[in-house]
Amino acid sequence: MDFGYIRVSSTDQNEDRQLVALRGKGIPDNRLYIDKQSGKNFDRPKYKRMVRRLRQGDLLYVLSIDRLGRNYKEIQEQWRLLTQEKGVDIYVLDMPLLDTRQGKDLMGTFIADLVLQILSFVAQNERENIRKRQAEGIAAAMARGVKFGRPPYPLPENFHEVHKAWRDKKMTLRQAAEACGMPVGTFYAKAVKFENTN
CATH class of the missing domain: 1.10.10 (Arc Repressor Mutant, subunit A)
Incomplete structure (x- = not known):
């Protein structure tokens, strides 16, 4: 059976782009699992429910590799759990080289593992760069006198x-x-x- 997993990092992000991509693969809604979780809180109830439902030979679609984890280590752990322990195939839509149905021989497995390691490193590096750019942007704005947070209430007349x-x-x-x-x-x-x- 085919399954799809979607994760957005906070409740105000929109999952439509991922939904459109996965529905385009013919995955029915009852096999699409969506988690809306912040990066700090990575307790993903729908993901855990989906993993319990997956059986050997099933195929899991994700739009991008960083949907599987927050950082290099987590992505690697989830990939190993799904492909080796559960016997599930994974297809990463935005990186067709990461399709475990292809090249099941030693060379194909080696290439997929190599690509996975590079991409999960890139995903973590990009998240760290985003955090750094946000911190630099906030510091620059504060230096320009931009005030963050709720504006202070005026003092009462008395x-x-x-x-x-x-x-x-x-x-x-x-x-x-x-x-x-x-x-x-x-x-x-x-x-x-x-x-x-x-």
């Missing part, structure tokens, strides 16, 4: 007089926070910041 009353010990911290409609911690943090900038 903040200055309440702050003064609190500083003059005419109000407790809790009373001052309530008068400004803020949690105690927020009022205190705003008060400290206000004092440091004035």
Whole structure:
């Protein structure tokens, strides 16, 4: 039987491109498995369910090699588990050289293993480069004065007089926070910041 596996790295990424490619191979929806997981959380329930269902002689389609793992080691481990332990064939759509149905002789196996090692190394290297470029982009933006995160809420109109009353010990911290409609911690943090900038 033919199966397809799709992974997108977060819930806001779209899996349509992978779905179109795998459906184009005639794989029915009940044998398509989709995981939406972040790169940090690699607990893939649909993948695990699919692996339990796979039998010797089945064929697994993936669009690209990095769908099998986050890094070089994981890709290699999953490839070995699927092809050697489970006896499943794998076809990587964007790299037709990685089709374990072809060249089952020693030379074919050697070439497929070599290509797999190179591609899984390239996949991990590209992810590391993306992370590095993101960090560099964030640092450059911060150097230009770009602010990240939620914009600060403006201080309530009565903040200055309440702050003064609190500083003059005419109000407790809790009373001052309530008068400004803020949690105690927020009022205190705003008060400290206000004092440091004035």
